[in-house]
Amino acid sequence: MKNQIKEHPILQPKKEKKVKFTFDDQELEGFVGMAVSSALFLNDIKIFGRHYIDNSPQGIFCANGQCAQCTLIIDGIPKKSCMTPLEGGMTITSCEGVPTLPTSNQAVKVSDIKQQEIDVLIIGGGPAGLSAAKILGEKGVKVLLVDDKDRLGGKLVLQTHKFFGSSEDVYAGTRGIEIADILSESINSLDSVEIWLESTALAVYSDKLIGILRANQEYILIKTNHLLVATGAREKMLTFQGNTLPGVYGAGAFQTLVNRDLVKASNRIFIIGGGNVGLIAGYHAIQAGIEVVGLVEALPYCGGYKVHEDKLHRSGVPIYTSHTILSANGDEKVESVTIAELDKEWHPKTGTEKTYECDTVLIAVGLTPVDECFQKAKHYGLDVWTAGDAAEIAEASAAIFTGRIAGVKILESMGIDTGENIAELEEKATIMKSRPALPKDISVPEKEEGVFPIFHCYQEIPCDPCTTVCPHDQIKLNSGSIVAIPYFVGDHECTGCGKCVAVCPGLAITLVDYRKDKENPLVTLPIELGKKSVQKGDKVLVMSNTGDLGEYEVHRVRILKDYPRTELVSVHLPKDIAKYATGIRVQRIEVTEPMEIYHKPPLADEAIVCRCERVTAGQVRKWIKKGVTDINELKAITRAGMGACGGKTCTLLINRLFREEGIKDITPGTPRPLFVEVPLGIFAQTKEMKK
């Protein structure tokens, strides 16, 4: 268990039972119930097999049950390892080429599939689905909530950071993992809400029935009066050479390994994409003791919250804007990454290529709604609603609102009065969904006496926890809107209690205290790197948001009772820099230096577009140039989109290739059941399938 995370600033180490299993005859250990894929990563095994078409090495990709790249032979049966919980004594082998079906001459007993009726079926137990279930359940409506994972919360369970949004409505200042618990508990107590975990929606049929695989073993057809699809989002992919090497995967997969399963999935990562997902994943990596070599963003600025960018920056992670990835390099797995600067036409500038050593390339280039279930249901005329990322990509705080709104609307359509003001809820949801504005130019206060907070918060984002904790109510927002920037009122003296410093989700508030030393005021900085990561007397490299300010000695470290995971580190700094200090650097500078080797620019045509069927950009482009505009025809000729994932990854990439060739009028592919692959025996309810 070489890669076990035993200490983490936020998370508790695994308490599950340790069990033994074998992988290709090697005896290994893991924790019972963790995904088999995570158990292999725990033991530093990252190549899971070879593709039957071109023998290319395969590893995890989505870690979310959507693709089939992590398929392993588990006790003789080919299974998606990311969705298979580890059990003691499992015999696991790598999947070399096409798997062999286990022989069985035992006759099976089959039986008919059950059908069930329900008032409201909610698919997806993330922030949106849970919020809707809560409001519906409180009114006594019979709700069935299904989720494909083993716990509720959706992607909240991966989010170790404190959330933004409003404290009153969406638990701002609370960590995602805790919000997941709060929301789950709120529906667990509701009698009319039934919850099916490890239960996946497989199809919506023209006869208006919805096929659900319950608890990974029983197929049930559901008839529902109202359907709410809250299936969240999936990560977008990019086309570049080496994009299917083991070690190239989404930021969500990374957070699953690191934050859910406490596996140190990597030693050195490089991040592609400067949105919130990429920025946050980078910070999560730092917290897990993983080095972050750098981050590229194609735009001239990062699209994510500036506070997230600043956190990463002051940790010592270089952020290269107007840059792109050219290739992930390595024979069997990622060994390095080559990036280049982009010119104004978005073309890589020759001569700007740089190669960095890393073992993992995280793709965080945006999310796209998981909406195939919604589209099918709409097409077949069900009473269907959608909320959260499945409807529109936004923050979890927005999903809490849109889920609630969908719940209210369903109640109203049933003639049940809710007393809720939909217009007001929608207005709040719109604020939560708002894209961050460009940062403002705000100068630090001129005052050099007493003690007061400084808000290194320069961007209008929906967030207010700092305004709720000041014992003297001295922190206000610039206007009535929750997106406004906070300021210190100053009509009552600040006592330097540090609560605002500790609560800020962006770790963007510092305290500057001139009371004892006017020339070298004491500056308090928030850090979340684990208890005793910094101790009194340590020399630390103090950072501003733009660079380092020099090495200083830690004067004091304290932890407030209500914020046990955030350390308040105080250092005396010369008064000319005191107001600019925001954090301390944790990462060695050598990590971020490029390698001496030169990689020749790759051929754009060699990159894989359809990873399931190993179809390259060149193959697709050839047919586009020959005049193919119907995705169905392209699929027939090349097999792109015919693989296990059902076109979930390649569809957007293929559409992009059409755009690049100047073709706008294309016929989309025809979506068919199933949403994910399921064994045939499930549909016959065979005896052996039942546990």
Place this chain on the structure above:
Amino acid sequence: MVHYDVIIIGAGSAGVPATREIAKSGLSVLCIDSKPSPGQGDNKHAIGGLRATHSQKSKIKVCLRSLEILSTWKEKHDENIDWVQGGYLFVAYREQEKKIFQETVAFQKKQGLDISWKEADEVKALVPGINEEDLLGGTYSPKDGNASSLLTNHVFYTSALEYGADFRFKEPVKDLIISRGEVQSVTTTKGTYSADFVINAAGAHAQYIANMAGLIVPVIPDMHEAGITEPVKRFFSPMIVDIRPKVNKAFGNSKNYYFYQNHLGQIIFCITPDPPMYGLSTEETSMFLPQVAQRMVNLLPRLTNLKVRRTWRGRYPSTPDASPIVGPVNGLEGYFNLVGLGGQGLMLGPGLGELTARFVNNKLTREDEEVLEEFSLYREFSKEELLK
């Protein structure tokens, strides 16, 4: 108005091979379809079975020719259509099926087909793990096989283009212009094109096009669903056909079902609902998987752990006797039916395409005339084919 020697309505399993053969013969030909690209009607819904082992002479003849064309396509044209000569195996678990099969085999052998009755042990060797309980045996025809309907249509299409054929897509046919007892031209949503011959190869929509010519053809589409699994190492070769009926109260009764393992190792399967479901819908239903899964895992328990990847629904443009309707019609010059291929377009299309080309070139052989006689619109539709 643009004039063609021949216009073919429908770019599917029948229309595209016919277009290619006619273009190859040197005539000018236009193929029109309402869909955005070739094979987007029911060609792409075909699961890929190819056999000559029918119970009717003309179908046997035509399919033998199709098999010859398709099984040699790769070596002649260096293009892949995923042809695999895996054979067909009709399994018998009851005396009544055994009787039908053995009678048919006698007839099929007379027609020169390579087919024989296999005892239970031989069937077990062909399909390791097959349910042995009550297994009586089956008929096996090793020369039959399977190919990708999608790729087959594609290679005929690209070849037709090379021979100079024109295709017009996204152009639904609105009318056939007839005067002096002769079809003059075809009007679509985008234009009118005149031709010496108009060939109705409209698959499930054959009746709709025939009506424009004032004709009635007994082609009624019935809907079938099919599915495909993940690939696994190939462990059996033939297309397995089980023609026993099955009663299922919850998910509907069914007649035959059939499945095979393609060149990649994916299993492709299909079932016939009983009673037939007539219509044009291609929308998936919840009954298909429970209905077919029960029968498949019962026959071959090893399939229990095989993951289903995708399902879809297609239409068989069926005739009352399960044989196609091919040929000219009385009292209307310049019109030709190439319809009612009954879900067997892939195996009938290439052979019929050549025959159609000979017809428009006035080069029918004696044998062709016999085939057209059997496929005539004016035959008695009373004798249903035994092994449709």
